[in-house]
Each structure stands twice: as structure tokens, then as C-alpha cells.
Amino acid sequence: MSFVDIQGLRKNFGPVVALDGIDLAVERGSRTVVVGPSGCGKTTLLRLIAGFEVADAGRIVIGGDTLADGANAMPAHKRNIGIVAQDGCLFPHLTVAGNIVFGMTEDQPVKQRRASELMEMVGLESSMLARRPDELSGGQQQRVALARALARKPRLMLLDEPFSALDTGLRAATRKAIGDVLKEEGIATLLVTHDQAEALTFADQLAVMRGGRLVQSGRPRDVYSRPADPATAAFLGEAIILPAALHDGHAECVLGRLPLSAFGTSASRGTIMVRPEQIIVAGPDSEEGIRGRVVETSFRGSTCDVRIVLHDDETVFLNLEISSSTDVFAGQEVNLSVSGMAHVFS
Ligand SMILES: Nc1ncnc2c1ncn2[C@@H]1O[C@H](COP(=O)(O)OP(=O)(O)OP(=O)(O)O)[C@@H](O)[C@H]1O
Numbered sequence: 551m552s553f554v555d556i557q558g559l560r561k562n563f564g565p566v567v568a569l570d571g572i573d574l575a576v577e578r579g580s581r582t583v584v585v586g587p588s589g590c591g592k593t594t595l596l597r598l599i600a601g602f603e604v605a606d607a608g609r610i611v612i613g614g615d616t617l618a619d620g621a622n623a624m625p626a627h628k629r630n631i632g633i634v635a636q637d638g639c640l641f642p643h644l645t646v647a648g649n650i651v652f653g654m655t656e657d658q659p660v661k662q663r664r665a666s667e668l669m670e671m672v673g674l675e676s677s678m679l680a681r682r683p684d685e686l687s688g689g690q691q692q693r694v695a696l697a698r699a700l701a702r703k704p705r706l707m708l709l710d711e712p713f714s715a716l717d718t719g720l721r722a723a724t725r726k727a728i729g730d731v732l733k734e735e736g737i738a739t740l741l742v743t744h745d746q747a748e749a750l751t752f753a754d755q756l757a758v759m760r761g762g763r764l765v766q767s768g769r770p771r772d773v774y775s776r777p778a779d780p781a782t783a784a785f786l787g788e789a790i791i792l793p794a795a796l797h798d799g800h801a802e803c804v805l806g807r808l809p810l811s812a813f814g815t816s817a818s819r820g821t822i823m824v825r826p827e828q829i830i831v832a833g834p835d836s837e838e839g840i841r842g843r844v845v846e847t848s849f850r851g852s853t854c855d856v857r858i859v860l861h862d863d864e865t866v867f868l869n870l871e872i873s874s875s876t877d878v879f880a881g882q883e884v885n886l887s888v889s890g891m892a893h894v895f896s
Contacts, residue, residue: 551611551614552575552576552577552578553576553577553578553579553580553612553613553706553738554574554575554576554599554610554611554612554706554738554740555575555609555610555611555612556572556573556574556575556599556608556609556610556611557573557608557609557611558571558572558573558607558608558609559571559572559573559574559595559598559605559607559608559609559610560572560605560606560607560608561591561594561598561603561605561606562606567761567762568591568594568762569591569594569595569598569605569608569762570591570761570762570763571608571763572591572595572608572759572762572763572764573764574595574757574764574767576706576738576740576755577738577754577755578736578738579733579736579737579738580738580739580754580755581729581732581733581738581739581741581752581753581754581755582738582739582740582741582753582754582755582756582757583740583741583742583743583748583749583752583753583755583756583757583770584596584740584741584742584743584757584759585742585743585744585745585746585749585756585757585758585759585785586744586758586759586760586785587744587760587785588744590759590760590761590762591759591761591762592742592743592744592759593710593742595742595759596633596708596710596740596742598610598618599617599631599706599708599740600626600629600631600633600708601617601618601623601624601625601626601627601628601629601631602626604618604621604623605618605620605621605623606620606621607620608620612629612631612705612706613705617629630702630703630704630705630706631704631705631706631707631708632699632700632702632704632706632707632708632737633699633707633708633709633710634692634695634696634699634707634708634709634710634712634728635695635710635711635712636710636711636712636714636715637691637715639695640683640691640694640695640698641683642682642683642684643682644682644683645679645680645681645682646665646669646678646679646680646681646682646683646686646694647661647662647665647679647680649683649694649698650664650665650668650669650679650694650697650698650701651664651665651701652698653701653702654701654702664701665679665697665701666679668697668700668701669697671697671700671731671734671735672693672694672696672697672700672727672728672731673693673727674690674693674694674697678690687720688715688716688720689716689720689721689723689724692712692713692716692724692728693724693727693728695712696712696728696731700731700735700737704737705737705738706737706738706739706740707732707737707738707739707740708739708740708742709728709739709740709741709742710742711742711743711744712724712728712741713725713743713748714743714745721748725748725751725752729752741753746785746786746787749770749786750770750774750786753770754769755767755768755769756768756769756770756773758773758778758782758785758786760781760782760785765778765779765781765782766778766782773786774786774787774825775811775825775893776811776812776893777789777823777893777895778895779895780821780823780895783823783893783895787825788825788826788869788871789823789824789825789826790805790823790824790825790826790829790868791821791822791823792804792805792821792822792823792824792866793819793820793821793822794808794819794820794821794822794892794894795818795819796810796817796818796819796820796894797818801820801822801892801894803822803892804840804860804862804863804866805824805829805840805886805888806839806840806887806888808822808824808888808891808892809891809892810822810891810892810893810894811891811892811893811894812893812894820894820895821894821895822892822893822894822895823892823893823894823895824888824890824892824893826868826869826870826871827871828888828889828890829868829870829886829887829888830886830887830888830889831856831858831870831872831876831878831884831885831886832884832885832886832887833884833885834882834883834884834885836885838885838887839885839886839887840860840861840862840885840886840887841860841861841862841883841884841885841886842858842859842860842861842868842883842884842885842886843858843859843861843881843882843883843884844856844857844858844878844879844880844881844882844884845857845858845859845867845880846880847878847879847880849874850871850874851874852873852874853871853872853873853874854871854872854873854874854876854878855869855870855871856869856870856871856872856878857869857870858870858884858886860886868886
């Protein structure tokens with residue numbers, strides 16, 4: 551049995567089906583990211599695991615302990631689960647030290663030592679222990695929130711969009727710092743986000759939700775390159791989705807004859823996907839390839855966004871991000887080829 555084992559979890563709010571039978575397994579010490587569009591049930595899943603809501607049906611077992619079985623639920627404070635929310639939720643009237651040791655029953659010197667250890671663990675100076683939360687930056691507040699959650703030595707850490715209020719640079723740095731601490735401590739983590747790049751970066755296991763259901767889970771690279779359906783493909787990044795004729799392990803489509811990564815279907819027609827980074831753009835003099843025309847470019851520093859329309863089918867547009875060292879301009883004729891394999895949706 552996995553460290554966290556969730557089976558058939560259901561939750562309705564009146565007529566709204568928030569969770570429609572979720573099965574999810576999380577291995578000990580690993581990082582699972584639950585990702586999906588707004589309203590798909592991510593936060594509800596976390597709140598049921600934390601014990602802040604009671605399920606209508608289903609089981610939650612952690613480390614062999616049954617935390618919830620239908621409406622029979624262990625109270626939140628007995629679950630030994632840490633949670634860090636979007637805004638940290640630090641107590642504003644307490645110092646950083648007061649926040650971290652809140653609820654600890656040990657003697658004062660033990661608490662002080664533990665608070666200093668935890669500050670070091672999350673990469674903050676002990677001198678900040680005397681400050682109040684409003685005297686810290688957003689990233690520092692999130693690290694204190696993590697230190698507070700770690701103080702209780704949780705067996706599972708739940709992170710509910712804890713980086714979303716931070717700006718881009720700080721967000722990446724805080725995510726890495728928090729991820730490193732949790733990995734070092736060997737604490738299994740469940741992160742909820744609607745940011746697909748964050749999900750792909752952070753996860754050992756990616757779990758994609760839609761409409762209260764888990765549509766796919768697996769290694770981020772596998773889910774990204776072999777998504778279950780076109781909506782999952784598009785949610786995880788730019789995707790080129792095309793109709794194709796299928797035979798002999800190949801797809802015939804407007805991008806030419808492409809090998810398929812897996813060929814589990816007997817259908818003669820289907821829908822395929824390639825990722826934009828598989829498209830190689832060459833100048834008009836190149837002899838091979840599919841002909842297209844650049845309709846729009848947008849310079850972004852190291853890369854350039856390019857929109858290309860195909861000659862043979864002017865309804866097909868490709869949105870690519872290419873190195874800005876390649877000089878392309880609107881109106882330019884190009885030749886396109888595809889590297890690697892196409893994925894066929896079953
Ligand atoms: N307390 C509640 N009462 C009524 N409906 C609720 C309640 N909590 C959540 N819902 C509904 O349940 C569904 C799932 O909500 P949830 O907050 O879990 O989604 P989410 O994926 O976390 O969304 P977001 O990314 O926007 O935070 C939504 O339709 C939401 O409106």
C-alpha cells in the first residue's frame with residue numbers, strides 16, 4: 551500500500567459535485583502536484599485530507615491509519631498534517647518566533663532552540679525571530695509559514711498555492727527552497743496549483759484534475775508528452791492538435807508523415823498531438839519540409855514567439871517559441887519539419 555492512499559473520494563456542496571470519486575496514491579517522501587483549472591476541486595481535495603471538510607464517501611489512509619472512511623472522520627488536529635496556504639496565514643499579532651512555536655508544549659529553551667533550527671532550515675536569519683509578519687517580505691512570510699508547519703513534525707505536508715502571491719523571481723526561489731527542505735526532511739508533499747509550469751517543475755507525480763475527477767496521473771514528462779486527452783494536452787502547455795490518418799505506426803497529417811509514440815488503436819483515423827518544441831523552422835531554401843509563412847513575431851529577449859500559417863491548409867496556425875538568435879520576420883517563407891514522435895489520443 552502507498553503512504554497516502556485515497557479511494558473513491560466524493561464531496562458535494564448542495565448541487566455542486568466538487569469531487570466525483572478521486573483515487574490517488576502518494577509514495578513516502580515524494581512530491582505530488584495536483585493541477586487543474588479553477589473550480590475543478592483541488593482545494594476541496596486538500597481540505598478533506600486536512601480534515602477541514604468531511605467527505606460524502608470514500609477513504610483516506612495515511613501511513614496505514616484510516617483518517618476518513620465516508621462520514622467517519624478523524625478531527626483535523628489529530629491527523630498530524632502540515633498545511634501552508636496561499637497567504638501563509640501567520641498570526642499578525644505574534645512575532646515570527648511566536649508563530650513558529652505556537653501550540654508547542656515543550657519548555658521555553660526547547661522552543662527557542664527549535665525555532666532557530668527551523669529558521670535555519672528554511673533559509674532565514676535567526677535575527678528575524680523577533681519581527682512581526684508585516685515586517686517580512688512575502689517570500690519570507692511563506693518560509694515562516696513552512697517553518698511553523700514543520701515545527702509539528704508532520705507526516706504529510708499540504709501546500710495550497712503557497713507561491714501564487716509572490717512575483718516571478720521570488721516565486722521560483724521560494725518554491726525551490728521549500729521543496730529542498732521538504733525533500734531533505736523526507737516529508738511527503740501534496741501541492742495544489744493552477745500553474746502548469748510550477749506543477750511540471752515541482753512534481754515527482756503530476757495529478758491532473760478536471761470537473762471533480764482525476765483525469766490522469768504519472769511522471770510529469772510522461773503526462774506532458776502523452777496526455778490522456780486534448781484538454782489535458784492544452785492545459786499543460788502549447789499543443790499542436792491535428793486530425794490524422796493512422797497506419798503502420800504512423801500518422802499522415804498536414805505536418806507530413808510522423809511516427810507515433812505508441813500505436814494502441816486500430817482506428818484508421820484519429821487525433822494526434824505534437825509539442826511546438828518539436829517543430830524545426832528552416833529558411834525557404836531548405837529543400838525538405840512543410841511550407842509555411844510567418845504571420846506574426848513577438849520578441850521576448852532570449853526567445854521569440856512566432857505564429858506560422860501552413861501553405862497547404864490556411865486554417866492551421868502554429869504558435870512556436872524559437873531562439874531569438876534566429877532572425878524571422880512577418881511575411882517570411884519557411885520550411886518546417888517535426889522531430890521526434892507524435893502522440894495519438896486513444
Ligand atoms: N463551501 C462551499 N460551498 C459551496 N460550494 C463550494 C464550496 N467550496 C467549494 N465549492 C465549489 O466546489 C467546486 C470545487 O471548488 P474548489 O475550491 O475545490 O476548486 P479549486 O480547483 O481549488 O479552484 P481554484 O483553483 O479556483 O481555487 C467549485 O465549483 C466551488 O464553487
